[in-house]
Amino acid sequence: MITTRNKWVPYLFLLPGVLLFLAVGVYSVGFSIMLSFYNWSGIDFSTARFEGLANFRQFLLGDDPIVTQNFYNSLLHNVLIGAAQVVIVIPIAIVLAFVLQNTKMASLYRTVYFLPMIASGVAIFYVWKGLFEPTGAFNSLFHAIGLDFLTVPGGMLGSSSTSLIGIIITSIWGGLPGTLILYYAGLTSIDPTLYEAADVDGASKLTMITKITWPLLKPITLIAVIQMVNGAFQAFENVFIMTGGGPSGSSEVIGTLVYRTAFLNNDYGLASAIGWVSFLITGAIAMFSIRSFKVDI
Amino acid sequence: MVKTIKHIILVLYGLTCVYPFLWMIGTSLKTSQDALANPQSPIPKGAPEWSTFAEVWNKLNFYRFFVNSVVVSIIVIIGVVLIYTMMAYSFAKFRFKGKKFVYYTFIALLLVPGVTTLIPLYINMTNLGLQNTYVGMILPMINGAAPFAIFLFTSYFRTISHELYECAVLDGCGNFKIYWRIYLPLALPAIGTIAILNFIGSWNNILWPMIIVDKQEMFTLPMGLMYLDSSSFKKWNELMAGALITVIPILIAFPFMQKMYVKGMTVGSVKM
Numbered sequence: 001m002i003t004t005r006n007k008w009v010p011y012l013f014l015l016p017g018v019l020l021f022l023a024v025g026v027y028s029v030g031f032s033i034m035l036s037f038y039n040w041s042g043i044d045f046s047t048a049r050f051e052g053l054a055n056f057r058q059f060l061l062g063d064d065p066i067v068t069q070n071f072y073n074s075l076l077h078n079v080l081i082g083a084a085q086v087v088i089v090i091p092i093a094i095v096l097a098f099v100l101q102n103t104k105m106a107s108l109y110r111t112v113y114f115l116p117m118i119a120s121g122v123a124i125f126y127v128w129k130g131l132f133e134p135t136g137a138f139n140s141l142f143h144a145i146g147l148d149f150l151t152v153p154g155g156m157l158g159s160s161s162t163s164l165i166g167i168i169i170t171s172i173w174g175g176l177p178g179t180l181i182l183y184y185a186g187l188t189s190i191d192p193t194l195y196e197a198a199d200v201d202g203a204s205k206l207t208m209i210t211k212i213t214w215p216l217l218k219p220i221t222l223i224a225v226i227q228m229v230n231g232a233f234q235a236f237e238n239v240f241i242m243t244g245g246g247p248s249g250s251s252e253v254i255g256t257l258v259y260r261t262a263f264l265n266n267d268y269g270l271a272s273a274i275g276w277v278s279f280l281i282t283g284a285i286a287m288f289s290i291r292s293f294k295v296d297i
Numbered sequence: 298m299v300k301t302i303k304h305i306i307l308v309l310y311g312l313t314c315v316y317p318f319l320w321m322i323g324t325s326l327k328t329s330q331d332a333l334a335n336p337q338s339p340i341p342k343g344a345p346e347w348s349t350f351a352e353v354w355n356k357l358n359f360y361r362f363f364v365n366s367v368v369v370s371i372i373v374i375i376g377v378v379l380i381y382t383m384m385a386y387s388f389a390k391f392r393f394k395g396k397k398f399v400y401y402t403f404i405a406l407l408l409v410p411g412v413t414t415l416i417p418l419y420i421n422m423t424n425l426g427l428q429n430t431y432v433g434m435i436l437p438m439i440n441g442a443a444p445f446a447i448f449l450f451t452s453y454f455r456t457i458s459h460e461l462y463e464c465a466v467l468d469g470c471g472n473f474k475i476y477w478r479i480y481l482p483l484a485l486p487a488i489g490t491i492a493i494l495n496f497i498g499s500w501n502n503i504l505w506p507m508i509i510v511d512k513q514e515m516f517t518l519p520m521g522l523m524y525l526d527s528s529s530f531k532k533w534n535e536l537m538a539g540a541l542i543t544v545i546p547i548l549i550a551f552p553f554m555q556k557m558y559v560k561g562m563t564v565g566s567v568k569m
């Protein structure tokens with residue numbers, strides 16, 4: 001680390017990034033905070049009315065019962081998506097990573113497992129939509145193996161009692177590979193001589209797992225959980241493409257709620273307010289993640 | 298025995314990973330009647346129908362969407378790499394006032410959900426006259442990539458020996474030359490990771506383009522898919538042909554993506 005003779009040099013290197021940030025980031029963040037205290041239907045800002053905390057009261061405290069219900073409903077769905085991912089993905093990922101660890105064709109399997117992670121996007125969400133059709137793969141599979149009670153007549157995404165399950169299934173499919181790869185990389189990075197030494201000292205398999213393997217997997221688990229929870233709170237594209245939040249709000253998440261409030265109902269102030277409350281919630285969770293971005297600078 | 302069970306588990310999971318892609322390919326080769334009548338099967342009845350691709354590519358303007366997607370992704374990648382390696386160089390090499398503040402301000406960006414700033418961003422970009430332009434699509438995407446790129450490049454530059462820097466200074470190199478000729482080439486692995494992450498990210502990005510672009514000729518591939526979905530009622534074969542066109546570039550880049558991706562994703566976590 002050095003102090004330059006010309007003290008402007010370090011700032012010169014920062015300039016392009018900072019300029020972009022000022023033009024795109026800061027303005028938007030500032031204006032968005034301001035908007036959340038206004039009532040505005042877009043186009044001309046001179047038509048905007050300052051309303052204090054009215055927007056927040058509207059969806060947080062029940063001043064508008066429907067909006068409040070929509071908000072807490074969406075929030076619940078975000079939480080459910082995140083919780084389901086954590087509870088289902090992490091155990092499966094750990095088991096698969098252990099199984100994968102000592103197999104001969106690990107790299108071949110790994111290549112295949114990578115597919116969902118890199119290609120997960122709008123194209124794949126349409127595939128899922130097709131698989132969830134009333135006569136699609138899921139219903140046909142359940143029918144074929146005699147689990148008729150699992151079939152949903154209107155298709156999993158078309159029924160308000162199951163649409164969120166459909167969204168969760170696709171999130172798990174898209175989220176599992178990344179977590180699996182993290183655990184796999186963690187497991188293979190453990191120095192094998194550690195186990196040998198422990199073996200010589202007469203440690204049991206269980207001790208090795210709790211004393212050697214788990215301490216290393218713990219930080220990975222923390223990262224994985226943060227990534228999934230963060231991802232769940234930022235969910236938008238999968239819901240938007242597959243269900244649009246429906247039927248009748250049964251799969252609505254904060255992301256689609258904000259989008260609808262702003263761009264379909266033209267209630268920009270309310271949308272900004274909802275967005276910022278969700279930011280505070282994610283921010284609280286993600287405060288942890290900032291620690292993992294600590295660099296010695 | 299244990300080995301067989303292991304492989305059964307791994308193969309089963311592999312199938313769930315691959316199946317959606319098989320269905321996509323199979324359905325894109327079906328006739329429209331077949332696609333509507335037998336949505337459960339990934340295998341087309343009779344000879345594969347190749348003409349759907351030509352139709353989607355030509356009639357539905359997918360070649361245009363493809364070009365737009367390529368232009369946007371490439372410029373985003375170049376922008377992200379240049380702008381944020383420069384910033385990272387400054388963070389990694391110099392001692393200066395306000396460094397921590399700038400660094401953590403940028404990292405905190407990571408926490409702001411995309412939808413929160415969508416509205417003012419849209420107003421901002423529209424006021425600048427950037428609606429329906431590449432620039433309007435690209436700038437926010439570059440800015441959005443800042444946190445992770447800065448983090449990764451800074452950590453990477455910190456691993457490069459400082460003696461190299463001192464030698465270059467003794468040889469009379471200025472800071473910009475050192476950055477351009479020494480640090481940038483040495484950071485190639487990190488650049489690869491960031492390039493791939495941003496390629497996938499910008500290629501699949503839909504939320505922002507959907508808002509800033511409403512002219513069909515500026516659509517990117519995912520927007521083209523949404524347009525296909527809305528303009529033809531459940532023509533699964535057309536939709537899947539479009540979907541295949543959308544994912545093929547990612548699948549082609551796939552082999553050398555994997556290694557870099559793992560490297561990049563584990564730099565931050567495993568070494569903690």
